[in-house]
Amino acid sequence: MTRRIVRTISQLGALLLVVLLFVFVVDTRYRLLPQSIHTANFLHHPGLVITDVTLTTCSSINPLSSCRLDPSLWHRIEKDLYLHSGWVSSAYLHVQRKKEEELTDEDKVVLDLRVGRLDPGVGEKGQQQERWESRPGNIWLLRSNKRKDSDSDRAVTAVDVLFGVDAVDPRPAWSVTQTPLLLDATSRLQAARISIRHGALKPDKKSVIPRIRKDGKFKILQLSDLHLSTGTGACRDAIDAKGDIKGSCEADPRTLDFVGRILDEEAPDLVVLGGDQVNGDTAPDAQSAIFKFADLLVSRSIPYAAIFGNHDDEGPKASRLSREAQMSLLSTMPFSLSRPGPDNVDGVGNYYVEVLAQAPSQNAAITLYFLDTHSYSPDEATYRGYDWVKPNQIQWFTETAQSLKAQHAKYTHIHLDMAFIHIPLPEFTKEGNLLAGGEFREPSTAPGFNSGLYQALKEQGVVSVGCGHDHVNDFCALTRQSSDAAKSENLGPWMCYAGGSGFGGYAGWGGFHRRVRVWDVDMNSGRIVTWKRVECCGDDLKKRVGELLIVDGGRVVVPPEST
Structure with a gap:
């Protein structure tokens, strides 16, 4: 009886090891390391528009729980929204994007993103003024299926995540949401905030050339x-x-x-x-x-x-x-x-x-x-x-x-x-x-x-x-x-x-x-x-x-x- 219990425990241990290895391989196959987020991340690719945004949560201790979505459709921003401080939870922001020339008339383009408990499209008197779509984390998206909006200054063309009540984004055309993502913040160090860029990526400014002033x-x-x-x-x-x-x-x-x-x-x-x-x-x-x-x-x-x-x-x-x-x-x-x-x-x-x-x-x-x-x-x-x-x-x-x-x-x-x-x-x-x-x-x-x-x-x-x-x-x-x-x-x-x-x-x-x-x-x-x-x-x-x-x-x- 004792040998059978030991054999069963060994088999479960081996199975758990295989599962962990599988999750690790799948998870790292598509993973962008944190230090690469500003050099290889999709966020900075020109000519792309954001078509959808969502948020996933998962267990930090359950090897079968993953914060991954289908990588052929979704691109994950490699920042744990809990800054790896959650005892049992992790959360990540995902976006869908498309090249402008690949958009069809059926595709929707994100024109704005806000965070809050209330629908931003409902006016003071309760009238529905704009149709906003709800996403996890109290994210609201304003999307349009009008293809012409993709190349306008209204279209959201990049998404990022910053942290802290004092978060700012000095990059041209970027803005930080006033309200942080509404997650279970019991163990989170800093409030996670979404930053979005509207419009096409502008050409780089001319190089800054420091020069002696006129007075020498x-x-x-x-x-x-x-x-x-x-x-x-x-x-x-x-x-x-x-x-x-x-x-x-x-x-x-x-x-x-x-x-x-x-x-x-x-x-x-x-x-x-x-x-x-x-x-x-x-x-x-x-x-x-x-x-x-x-x-x-x-x-x-x-x-x-x-x-x-x-x-x-x-x-x-x-x-x-x-x-x-x-x-x-x-x-x-x-x-x-x-x-x-x-x-x-x-x-x-x-x-x-x-x-x-x-x-x-x-x-x-x-x-x-x-x-x-x-x-x-x-x-x-x-x-x-x-x-x-x-x-x-x-x-x-x-x-x-x-x-x-x-x-x-x-x-x-x-x-x-x-x-x-x-x-x-x-x-x-x-x-x-x-x-x-x-x-x-x-x-x-x-x-x-x-x-x-x-x-x-x-x-x-x-x-x-x-x-x-x-x-x-x-x-x-x-x-x-x-x-x-x-x-x-x-x-x-x-x-x-x-x-x-x-x-x-x-x-x-x-x-x-x-x-x-x-x-x-x-x-x-x-x-x-x-x-x-x-x-x-x-x-x-x-x-x-x-x-x-x-x-x-x-x-x-x-x-x-x-x-």
Whole structure:
């Protein structure tokens, strides 16, 4: 009897294993991995219109329950509407789509989509004004079988899913539904919202070309360590005007309000996003976090360039968005200058941006280099802490800088080279450095291995390098190569921390208020002046903090009080 029970249990176990393997094969056969949603997803294929939308739910623990519909008819948006937080449930949005030329007179085209408990087509007096169709999750569709509507601005041509009460979509012609999907939200982290695009995919705008203003000036605002979440997030180390850590707050609204105010007051010509824009552990949907900072910049028509930090691609494996996918998304956004960089170079985001001289010149006045400093040490036993810039990155930078010199020589004024990274170089806190314009509040977390990027930057004439990562450090440092400080040709580049900008990351040490760094470049005299703007308090809201002249006549200079 005992043997029979054991044999029966073994047979059931084998059957269950076969079922699990079958479900896995079927499920993964058509699956688009999360990191591919912005490069291979149907959402961005031109010439398609949406003909239907529905929602499916399934059990997370029942191997026979699947959130799949017939893949020959339906395309699933690869985002679990519960953000993989449901104990027993998962849910996915599906759409049907067709090429415009394949539509028949019988096909219906989605003209609008709304979420709510009440029929949007019923007027205040109960009259049926428009015929809306109900779908699961309290989705309502307005569809038309008029083929002419397919190529009008009314037709819905793409669908996406974002999360959080603060979800925004900065992409042209996209809009987010005001009401979230009405699901059983007992275990869901953030409300899921549908975003739709009306009309045909418009041709890409002309490339954004940053240019020196007519007055010969160019201003860069460096934002580092925004640490944005999916949803509003929770503040860390929020301090009051006296420097005391007090109370709680929603991190992202406070961060974005601060940054938005500074953008309006400083009116930068370019924004550098210096890494850790996304707080991976609290951003199971990185796209929703990215769209929040992008919306600040797109709505103000400000060009921006991004690099990554060690937190951008962290978080739950099931919903993590890789650096490659994030850069793919960023590089398609309006006003973005962000690029992935060469495939044969380590990291994602090794690229440069040329700032042209005043119109009508086509010569570059400033070259900005961006390098990926990766994440954590690949050899923790020998070099604890963080990773370092790799030899082939340094080679790429050196060869690129040298190849551009002939073209830069055509500029009749002084050409300037600047660089931006996330994790500081070992030289940032080298013994004997001259420190100015800020404070050294926390130990540097520079990598234990020095791969030589600083020396390469110096040899190629880069005059400044900005970093983030250590949130409460905001000083600039200069490593002297000569005992004679007056010989500026032996100095530099200046190394400047940006200071943490976001309330989702740690801060508060030593009365530290969130801040941003401004780089003000005057090409008339080859001069760079840098300062910070802080989030709080009193007169500091308006004033320049730690203002410092670091370059004059195209050469690195020592502040007069330090000579």
